[in-house]
Amino acid sequence: MTHAAITGVGAYLPERILTNDDLATMVDTSDEWIATRTGIRERRLAADDQATSDLGVEAARAALADAHLAPEDIDLLVVGTSSPDMIFPSTACLIQAKLGLSCAAVDVMAACTSFVYALHSATTAIESGRATRVLVVGADALTRHVDFTDRGICVLFGDGAGAFVLEASTEAGVLGIDLGSDGSRPDVLQIEAGGSAMPVTCEAIEANLHRVQMNGQEVFKFAVRAIPATTKKALAASELSVEDLTWLIPHQANQRILDTVADRLELPHARVFSNIAKVGNTSSASIPLAVNDLYTGGSLHQGDILALVGFGAGLTWGAAIVRWTKEDR
Incomplete structure (x- = not known):
């Protein structure tokens, strides 16, 4: 049986850091209040000129490099996101173009479970023999959808992206x-x-x-x-x-x-x-x-x-x- 195994891993975090102390100047909160209730001390925010696809591209490039693969080696791109660049086209298509891929590309949306659903889609494609190498990206710029006057919400979210390369293998990786x-x-x-x-x-x-x-x-x-x-x-x-x-x-x-x-x-x-x-x-x-x-x-x-x-x-x-x-x- 053909199995799917992780052969590349990549990640990207935006440069801007928003600390709890920063938030305390924006809403009625404190570092102690946030940390004791959530465990969070800081989070990253996408730059004004960065969209979800931009975050995803950086993570995807890192994963491809880790797997020692080129864009043309990828058969399928699956992107999990809750904050697409736009309603359509899909964020996957935008990432595909920015990476120079020529394969099929599709978004999967299951909110914060999106990456696990995307991983399932990628694994199924490999196990069925319909793909050999699949790039799976999880990316969100959810702070764009957060009310920064609501202290119960704005303290929670940050932006970022991560990616896996899955390849067909005789050794079972994804179980x-x-x-x-x-x-x-x-x-x-x-x-x-x-x-x-x-x-x-x-x-x-x-x-x-x-x-x-x-x-x-x-x-x-x-x-x-x-x-x-x-x-x-x-x-x-x-x-x-x-x-x-x-x-x-x-x-x-x-x-x-x-x-x-x-x-x-x-x-x-x-x-x-x-x-x-x-x-x-x-x-x-x-x-x-x-x-x-x-x-x-x-x-x-x-x-x-x-x-x-x-x-x-x-x-x-x-x-x-x-x-x-x-x-x-």
């Missing part, structure tokens, strides 16, 4: 994947205006409906249920257990969520990766950014078992179990 959704609860986390149901109007803008709206308590309750459940399902599909995990790499939304999930899975907190203090919630980019930090930091070794777990608006959730097959950096 079991579990995906799920519950479309009955869109109001828990949404940007209501801007689509066909509610076009952007002066009235919608005045009501701030074109910005991120979130019920934080409901998101927390959903996340701490969904992450353990989807992780266990993906592990079972891989014929593995929680005890086999080297790293749990969840979507970086809130440190309290990560700590609660570790306890519910009975995992040592040291095996649940967190970089949220430095980057905040980067939505679709958070999982590949986290993997890149582990990889470039020398913390991933051949044979390690990783659980890449996302959750987000929709509601959506998903987990992919990965056996690390790359040589040590």
